[in-house]
Structure formats: structure tokens, C-alpha cells
Amino acid sequence: MRRDIFQAIADPTRRAILVLVAVHAMTPNAIAEHFDITRQSISKHLRILSECDLLSQNQEGREIFYELKIDKMKEIDIWLDQFRKIMEERFQNLDQLLITLKNKKK
Amino acid sequence: MNLLFDFTVDKATKTIYITREFAADLDLVWDAFTKSEILDQWTAPKPWKVRTKDMDFREGGRWLYAMVSQENENPSRYSLVDFIEIHPKTDFSTRNCFADENGIQQGNGFSLVKNSFKPGLEMTTVYIEKKFDDLATLEKMVSGGYKEGLEAGMNNLDEYLRTMVTSK
Numbered sequence: 001m002r003r004d005i006f007q008a009i010a011d012p013t014r015r016a017i018l019v020l021v022a023v024h025a026m027t028p029n030a031i032a033e034h035f036d037i038t039r040q041s042i043s044k045h046l047r048i049l050s051e052c053d054l055l056s057q058n059q060e061g062r063e064i065f066y067e068l069k070i071d072k073m074k075e076i077d078i079w080l081d082q083f084r085k086i087m088e089e090r091f092q093n094l095d096q097l098l099i100t101l102k103n104k105k106k
Numbered sequence: 107m108n109l110l111f112d113f114t115v116d117k118a119t120k121t122i123y124i125t126r127e128f129a130a131d132l133d134l135v136w137d138a139f140t141k142s143e144i145l146d147q148w149t150a151p152k153p154w155k156v157r158t159k160d161m162d163f164r165e166g167g168r169w170l171y172a173m174v175s176q177e178n179e180n181p182s183r184y185s186l187v188d189f190i191e192i193h194p195k196t197d198f199s200t201r202n203c204f205a206d207e208n209g210i211q212q213g214n215g216f217s218l219v220k221n222s223f224k225p226g227l228e229m230t231t232v233y234i235e236k237k238f239d240d241l242a243t244l245e246k247m248v249s250g251g252y253k254e255g256l257e258a259g260m261n262n263l264d265e266y267l268r269t270m271v272t273s274k
Binding site: 080083084086087088089090091093094095096097098099101102105 | 109111113115122124126128129130134135138144147148149151152244
């Protein structure tokens with residue numbers, strides 16, 4: 001199942017997991033040690049993050065290491081860029097309007 | 107005229123900082139940000155228009171508006187701006203979210219905004235600090251009915267730039 005990246009970062013625990021694995025690849029057990037929640041719910045969060053394509057899994061011996069996919073995080077930058085454009089366009093509307101309003105005053 | 111436009115994002119604090127100069131005096135720019143009859147004219151990307159349902163610019167008051175277009179005259183989604191603090195001609199802060207037509211918040215997302223105004227020589231600088239409760243709220247805001255408007259807006263801009271060049 002494909003999920004939306006924003007669904008992934010909407011949850012504070014998942015955001016914290018992303019911060020952890022951004023530093024270095026970690027096993028689910030090592031991740032779970034940082035949280036006061038069940039190993040089961042950590043697995044659920046890891047599954048959602050994987051489905052969002054934010055994490056990659058590497059098998060090393062008997063352990064699975066989760067790692068952050070940096071490229072995917074850049075999607076957020078695309079939204080921010082869109083917002084920047086909306087603001088830019090708004091302000092240009094206002095520039096034009098200010099010219100009209102100033103002329104009316106005279 | 108080259109007007110300053112600065113846009114920076116601090117993802118850790120989920121805050122967007124915008125600085126923009128406007129070629130008008132403080133009185134006019136303040137009115138443009140605080141009077142609905144002027145706000146209605148510039149805050150929507152074309153062909154969308156802002157239609158104000160009610161506006162009460164005072165601390166504790168609110169501005170409730172919707173984006174409408176010719177194809178979509180009956181909006182199902184409104185934007186609610188609650189005015190928290192106002193220092194006339196200096197700054198004002200708001201809490202922004204989506205709402206229904208009665209101004210009841212829809213969903214959980216919101217942002218806290220502070221707009222500050224600084225008069226200069228024949229121009230006014232506006233500083234905007236927009237803090238999101240969650241970056242996911244930003245996605246909702248950007249995609250919330252205005253993707254088409256954004257594209258049209260870019261075309262408007264091209265047209266506007268052309269008229270500016272030819273009028274020189």
C-alpha cells in the first residue's frame with residue numbers, strides 16, 4: 001500500500017524515529033529502546049514509514065537495519081516551494097493594488 | 107522597482123519567515139492587511155476570489171472568508187482567522203485554521219501568525235512569522251483547493267510582467 005508522506009510525519013513518534021535513523025541505521029530493538037511504548041507499536045510505525053518509502057531495510061546477518069531515505073524527505077521541500085510561490089503571487093497582487101489605491105488618494 | 111522578498115523555513119520549529127517590502131506608506135499597507143474590502147482584492151490567486159463572510163478586526167474578533175471561483179460559487183470550506191493581539195500600525199498576531207461556514211474549526215491543523223510592519227523611505231517592510239502546528243497542515247493548506255489557482259496565478263504573473271516591460 002502506498003501512503004502519503006505527510007501521513008508519516010503527522011505522528012510525533014514517527015517524526016522522532018526519522019530523527020533517530022537519520023543519524024545512522026538502526027535495528028527495531030535499538031529504536032524501541034528510545035521509546036516508552038510497546039515493541040509492537042514501534043513495528044507498526046516502522047511499517048508505515050516503510051510504506052511511505054521513507055525507510056529502507058538492510059539485512060545484516062540476523063538483524064534488519066532501518067535507514068532514512070533522504071530523497072523522499074525532499075518532497076516536503078516541494079510543498080514549501082509551492083507555498084513560497086503562492087505568497088509571491090499574493091504579494092504581487094498587492095503591489096498592483098497599492099498602486100491603484102495610491103492613485104485614488106491623489 | 108526591486109522589492110525585497112525573503113522566504114526562509116525553519117523545519118525544526120515548523121516556522122516560515124517572510125520579509126517583503128511594499129512601495130507604499132505604512133497607513134496604506136496596514137489597511138491592506140487588516141481591512142477585508144482590501145484583503146478580498148489581493149489574497150486569492152486568480153481566477154479565485156476571496157469572499158468575506160464576516161470581519162471584526164479587534165482582539166478576540168475574527169475574519170471568516172472563503173475562496174470562490176466562477177465554477178465554485180458555493181464554497182464548502184472556509185478559512186478562519188482569529189485575532190489574538192493587535193498593536194495598531196505595528197503588529198498583529200492571529201491563529202489561522204480551516205472552518206465551516208459558521209466559523210467552527212474543521213480538522214486539527216492550525217498556524218500561528220505574527221505580522222509586523224516597519225515604515226521606511228517611501229515604502230513599508232512587512233515581516234511575517236508563520237508557525238505551523240504540524241508541517242502536514244502546510245500540505246493541506248497548499249493543496250486545499252488552490253492548485254488550479256496557483257497555476258493560473260503563474261500565468262497572471264507572466265501577463266503582469268509583460269505589461270510592466272512594455273509600459274517602460
